[in-house]
Amino acid sequence: MPEITTAHYVMLSAALFSIGTIGVLTRRNVVIILMSIELILNAVNINLVAFSNQLMNMSGQAFAVFVIVDAAAEAAVGLGIIIALFRNKETVNADEIDLMKW
Amino acid sequence: MPESILNGLFFYVLAVVILGGAIMTITRRNAVHSAIWLVVTLMGVAGLYLHLNAEFLAAVQILVYIGGIMVLFLFVIMLVNLDEAAKQRQFNRQWSLALICTLVVLVEFGFFLMRGAGSFAFAEPGQGALKPNTELMAVALFQDYLLPFEIASLLLLVAILGAVLMAKKEI
Amino acid sequence: MNFLESIWLIPLFPAAGALIMLLFGKKLPNKIVSIICPGSVLISFIFALGAVMQLSGLAERRYEKILYTWLPSAGFHMANGDMSRIGADWGFLLDPLSSVMVLVVTGVGFLIHVYSVGYMGHEGGYYRFFGYLNLFMFSMLTLVLGNNYLLLFVGWEGVGLCSYLLIGFYFHKKSAGDAGKKAFVVNRIGDGGFVLGMFLILATFGTLRFTSVTEQAASGHFSIGDPVFTLIALGLFVGAMGKSAQFPLYVWLPDAMEGPTPVSALIHAATMVTAGVYMIARSNVLYTLSPDAMAVVASVGAFTALFAATIGIAQNDIKKVLAYSTVSQLGYMVLACGVGAFGAGIFHLMTHAFFKALLFLGAGSVIHALSGEQDLYKMGALKNKIPVTYGTFMVASLAIIGLPPFAGFFSKDEILWLTWNSSVGISWLLWMIGFITAGLTACYIWRLVFLAFFGKSRVDHHVEHHIHESPKSMTIPLIVLAVLSAIGGWIGWPAALGGSNRLEHWLEPVFEPSHHILAAGGHAAELAASHAQEYMFMGLSVAVACFGVFLAYYFFLKNPAASESLATNFSGIHRVLQNKYYVDEFYNKYLVEGFCKGGGNALWRFDSSVIDGGVNGSAWLTRLFSRASIWWDTWVIDGFVRASAFAVRVLSYPVRLLQTGLVQGSALFILFGILIFMSYFLLG
Numbered sequence: 025m026p027e028i029t030t031a032h033y034v035m036l037s038a039a040l041f042s043i044g045t046i047g048v049l050t051r052r053n054v055v056i057i058l059m060s061i062e063l064i065l066n067a068v069n070i071n072l073v074a075f076s077n078q079l080m081n082m083s084g085q086a087f088a089v090f091v092i093v094d095a096a097a098e099a100a101v102g103l104g105i106i107i108a109l110f111r112n113k114e115t116v117n118a119d120e121i122d123l124m125k126w
Numbered sequence: 127m128p129e130s131i132l133n134g135l136f137f138y139v140l141a142v143v144i145l146g147g148a149i150m151t152i153t154r155r156n157a158v159h160s161a162i163w164l165v166v167t168l169m170g171v172a173g174l175y176l177h178l179n180a181e182f183l184a185a186v187q188i189l190v191y192i193g194g195i196m197v198l199f200l201f202v203i204m205l206v207n208l209d210e211a212a213k214q215r216q217f218n219r220q221w222s223l224a225l226i227c228t229l230v231v232l233v234e235f236g237f238f239l240m241r242g243a244g245s246f247a248f249a250e251p252g253q254g255a256l257k258p259n260t261e262l263m264a265v266a267l268f269q270d271y272l273l274p275f276e277i278a279s280l281l282l283l284v285a286i287l288g289a290v291l292m293a294k295k296e297i
Numbered sequence: 298m299n300f301l302e303s304i305w306l307i308p309l310f311p312a313a314g315a316l317i318m319l320l321f322g323k324k325l326p327n328k329i330v331s332i333i334c335p336g337s338v339l340i341s342f343i344f345a346l347g348a349v350m351q352l353s354g355l356a357e358r359r360y361e362k363i364l365y366t367w368l369p370s371a372g373f374h375m376a377n378g379d380m381s382r383i384g385a386d387w388g389f390l391l392d393p394l395s396s397v398m399v400l401v402v403t404g405v406g407f408l409i410h411v412y413s414v415g416y417m418g419h420e421g422g423y424y425r426f427f428g429y430l431n432l433f434m435f436s437m438l439t440l441v442l443g444n445n446y447l448l449l450f451v452g453w454e455g456v457g458l459c460s461y462l463l464i465g466f467y468f469h470k471k472s473a474g475d476a477g478k479k480a481f482v483v484n485r486i487g488d489g490g491f492v493l494g495m496f497l498i499l500a501t502f503g504t505l506r507f508t509s510v511t512e513q514a515a516s517g518h519f520s521i522g523d524p525v526f527t528l529i530a531l532g533l534f535v536g537a538m539g540k541s542a543q544f545p546l547y548v549w550l551p552d553a554m555e556g557p558t559p560v561s562a563l564i565h566a567a568t569m570v571t572a573g574v575y576m577i578a579r580s581n582v583l584y585t586l587s588p589d590a591m592a593v594v595a596s597v598g599a600f601t602a603l604f605a606a607t608i609g610i611a612q613n614d615i616k617k618v619l620a621y622s623t624v625s626q627l628g629y630m631v632l633a634c635g636v637g638a639f640g641a642g643i644f645h646l647m648t649h650a651f652f653k654a655l656l657f658l659g660a661g662s663v664i665h666a667l668s669g670e671q672d673l674y675k676m677g678a679l680k681n682k683i684p685v686t687y688g689t690f691m692v693a694s695l696a697i698i699g700l701p702p703f704a705g706f707f708s709k710d711e712i713l714w715l716t717w718n719s720s721v722g723i724s725w726l727l728w729m730i731g732f733i734t735a736g737l738t739a740c741y742i743w744r745l746v747f748l749a750f751f752g753k754s755r756v757d758h759h760v761e762h763h764i765h766e767s768p769k770s771m772t773i774p775l776i777v778l779a780v781l782s783a784i785g786g787w788i789g790w791p792a793a794l795g796g797s798n799r800l801e802h803w804l805e806p807v808f809e810p811s812h813h814i815l816a817a818g819g820h821a822a823e824l825a826a827s828h829a830q831e832y833m834f835m836g837l838s839v840a841v842a843c844f845g846v847f848l849a850y851y852f853f854l855k856n857p858a859a860s861e862s863l864a865t866n867f868s869g870i871h872r873v874l875q876n877k878y879y880v881d882e883f884y885n886k887y888l889v890e891g892f893c894k895g896g897g898n899a900l901w902r903f904d905s906s907v908i909d910g911g912v913n914g915s916a917w918l919t920r921l922f923s924r925a926s927i928w929w930d931t932w933v934i935d936g937f938v939r940a941s942a943f944a945v946r947v948l949s950y951p952v953r954l955l956q957t958g959l960v961q962g963s964a965l966f967i968l969f970g971i972l973i974f975m976s977y978f979l980l981g
Contacts, residue, residue, distance in 0.1 A: 027130050028137045031239050033178075036141050038239075040148055040167075042232040047152030049224035049965055050217045055157050055203060057961075059164050062195070063148050066171050069183075077178040080252030082266040085180050085259075089267065092183075092190055093278045097285030099195045103202040104292030110206045111295070117211065118961055119218045125958025220965055227968050234975045 033074035041067035052117045054109070058102045065095045136177060144170035155212055157203045161196060168192050179256040182263045300347030301360050304389050304442060307344050307399065310337040311434035318431060322424025334427035335410035338434055342403035349396040358806050361444055361508065363388035368447065381503030390444035390507060394807040397643055397800075398441035398575055401650045405567045406434050408774040412658050413559040415770035416665060426466060426557065433459035437568050441575060445505040446495050449576065453491070453540065456569045457484045463564060464556040476552035483549040487539015494532025498583075501525055507579060514582045515810035517817070521586055530583050530590030533576060534597075541573025543631055544601040547624045548881055554616040558661030561616060566623045566657050567650040574630040574646050578639045578807070585637065585811040592722070595635025599730040602628030604878070606737035610744065611874035614671050615660045618745050622697070623653055625734060632731060633712040636719035637811065640804045644789045645708035647800075651785045652696040652705060655778040656742075659690035662767045662775065663749060668760050673745060678754040682764045685772045687750050689779035694746050696782040698739035698842040704786030706839075709735060711791065714834050720815075735838055739845025747854040793831040 040063060047060025069088045076084025110116055147167030154160040168191045175184035256262065267275050314337035322330060352360055368385035375381050391399070410430060417426050436455025443449040457480075465477030499505060502513050519526065537543065542550035553565045564570070577584060577594065584591055602625045609621035626649050633642035664671055666683050680687040696703035699710060713735070717728040754761070766772065790796025852860035864871045873879065 028134050032137060035236060035239055036144065038232060038235040039145055042228050043145065043148040043152060045968065046225055046228045049228065049961055049968065050221035051152060052214070052216060052218050053157060053208070053211050055199070055206070055208070056152065056160050059160055059199065060152055062164065063151065063167065066168065070171060070174060073175055073178045073180050073183060076180070077256065078251055080254035080256055082256065082262045083270070085183055085263060086266040086271050088180070088183050089186065090274060090278050092186060093282060096190060096195055097281050099198055100285045100289040101292065103198055104289035106202060107205060107293045116206055116208065117214065119959050121960070122958030125956060218961060220962065224965055224968070227965070227972055231968065231972055231975065234979060237979065
């Protein structure tokens with residue numbers, strides 16, 4: 025079995041990112057779209073931590089912390105938006121919301 | 127068992143957990159199930175952090191993500207009536223196109239890395255230290271990245287206000 | 298001060314007065330109106346007097362001031378083929394003739410303005426009356442001071458307008474309005490002739506300026522009897538017939554008495570109606586060159602004099618008698634012009650202005666005293682009740698019948714004397730008519746005097762109590778005019794009586810060219826007659842006047858029954874006279890009605906076929922064009938708009954598909970972007 029290199033981690037990250045992207049692009053339920061965004065952010069974090077490990081540098085991990093903070097903020101605001109949306113439009117389906125059209 | 131084999135085994139098991147959890151997350155009809163599979167994925171990622179000498183991050187991942195953000199998700203799922211949505215179509219009309227495109231991108235990404243094995247190399251392994259991890263993290267956050275750290279705290283504050291504003295029934 | 302330089306100001310003072318009255322008069326109190334309007338005329342009179350004084354000092358006794366060319370125009374071909382240009386100037390000419398006129402107009406005009414202050418004091422439209430009166434003064438002064446025929450015509454029409462406005466001053470009375478219209482229409486007939494005459498002058502001489510026309514006509518290039526002069530003279534005379542109320546266009550003047558009495562005095566006795574005589578005198582050279590026209594003028598004048606005098610005898614309205622008397626006296630003046638005695642005509646014009654204005658103002662005073670009564674048979678025995686009016690009226694009556702030494706004697710006698718001696722073939726007949734008319738004049742005027750002032754009072758009882766002498770503003774002009782009527786004739790004291798006839802000498806420069814023409818043509822009147830003969834004529838006319846007075850005395854004062862029996866015995870003649878020879882009825886029946894009916898029919902036909910046809914045709918054309926326009930609009934303009942809209946729609950279709958408004962669609966595009974970039978790097 026070959027040694028596990030940073031490339032493996034990057035590949036894993038890419039796969040996770042792709043799955044997240046697929047979720048964002050295909051699901052109708054906005055809650056699950058938000059979850060997919062969390063997957064994407066985690067893919068980013070994996071990358072950051074993997075390179076931090078390779079370079080023996082703490083910056084990557086520090087940035088990962090920031091990304092987690094960002095994810096928390098995003099989740100809070102995004103879920104607030106979902107609640108407001110549901111209250112006003114009685115739906116959580118992304119393709120029923122086309123206010124940007126006009 | 128040699129350490130490298132153990133390392134590989136560990137990595138592949140976690141990769142399967144992460145990717146499988148992720149796939150289950152985006153395919154579940156019930157949002158609660160999705161959330162639980164997402165927890166699985168995040169746990170996998172936390173394990174990966176441990177493997178990558180980031181114990182502090184692993185702890186943060188479990189505490190903040192699984193303990194905080196995911197609970198938030200579950201609350202919202204409870205607040206929003208998703209029974210109706212669960213009975214409807216789960217994927218939108220562009221799903222096939224999006225799937226193909228994403229897979230193409232993924233393949234191209236893999237192709238990059240394959241070629242990279244020969245034509246471009248990652249940087250040489252660094253000489254710094256990652257241990258003691260928590261101590262070094264404290265140095266990084268409170269010395270090197272103090273200003274971004276403060277900005278991040280401000281961002282959180284704004285996010286809290288925004289979330290309250292959004293969720294409030296009447297402004 | 299150089300008054301000659303500023304003669305152009307003379308008409309402008311009354312014009313300013315008129316402007317003020319007609320713009321702001323309504324708001325001005327009567328006191329201010331009665332200062333401004335007579336005042337403006339007084340200033341004009343002073344300026345005129347000054348200008349005439351200075352004129353008498355000039356060697357040539359002619360002063361022309363041209364302010365600017367008022368009607369510059371393109372050249373035109375004269376009758377003889379030469380090119381000429383019309384250039385009507387706004388120019389003024391002061392020579393002996395216009396100086397007499399301007400003094401009479403401003404002088405008498407001022408007195409009548411003063412009189413009007415009293416007479417019109419209780420009437421509505423006080424400011425309007427004075428505004429019109431001042432406008433009239435402006436027009437009349439333009440008429441007499443203008444240096445060319447066109448400017449004269451401007452004044453001519455201006456006085457016609459004012460005459461119309463003032464006759465119809467009591468416009469709520471239908472008869473007044475009708476009289477105004479009648480005057481206007483009849484005068485337009487005359488104006489037609491005047492305009493034709495003016496065009497002929499233009500075509501013949503290429504100018505309208507009096508001095509140039511006179512100069513060219515008297516230059517000797519034209520022979521006496523040239524038909525063009527007959528045409529010009531007759532054309533101008535038609536105008537004079539209208540303005541100076543000669544037969545057959547006199548009919549408007551008696552009706553014009555509907556206007557206020559000062560208007561009758563000023564416009565329809567003293568000034569405006571003499572404009573025709575002035576114009577003939579002004580054109581004396583043209584008339585002298587055409588003996589035929591002269592004969593016509595003389596005959597018409599003489600006939601009018603007699604004709605009007607006979608009507609005057611049978612009228613019972615005090616103002617109507619005076620109106621016919623005016624027509625008759627105008628006939629005298631025209632007769633004088635017709636026999637070549639232009640100076641005598643102007644002389645009579647002047648004296649007539651005095652005594653006829655006085656007669657009218659006196660009649661106005663009588664009417665005023667009797668609260669508006671105009672019927673002679675409702676007057677009588679007024680001599681003690683209104684003494685000033687009576688006295689001045691007597692003076693005027695003596696003046697008009699030609700009793701020496703009153704003014705009328707000198708002028709009328711000169712006319713009769715010169716008529717007898719004229720070169721016109723029927724001079725004895727003309728003299729005879731004039732002579733009889735003199736007797737008739739004495740008769741009808743004294744009939745008026747006897748009926749109004751003597752005998753028994755026939756005044757209505759309720760009027761009787763109110764009889765009163767007129768206010769000072771009315772009596773003072775009467776007295777001034779009485780003095781002028783008494784002594785005004787002395788200016789023309791004939792040589793036969795040891796005088797020098799200063800007026801004739803004063804006017805000499807104006808009529809000199811005519812005398813030269815006559816002398817050159819051998820037509821000069823033989824004035825070699827002896828003084829004895831002249832005395833004889835004087836005696837005859839005084840005698841006939843006295844006879845007329847005696848007739849009036851016998852029939853209307855001493856033995857009124859005799860006049861009634863005369864009227865019944867000759868009822869036919871009496872009726873004809875009382876109805877003014879039925880001339881008005883004749884005109885109505887054959888001219889007015891015929892014209893109205895025939896003209897109305899023709900106009901109706903013209904209206905329905907041509908005007909309506911034009912209207913309908915244009916409507917049809919409009920419809921046609923609008924149809925075409927609709928087609929063009931629908932298919933071309935709209936089509937263009939629609940086509941461009943369609944093109945935009947078609948082109949926008951694919952772009953519209955991209956704009957779904959769905960977030961995930963936009964995210965997919967981002968992914969496309971990533972895909973394309975990565976493919977680019979991989980393949981590149």
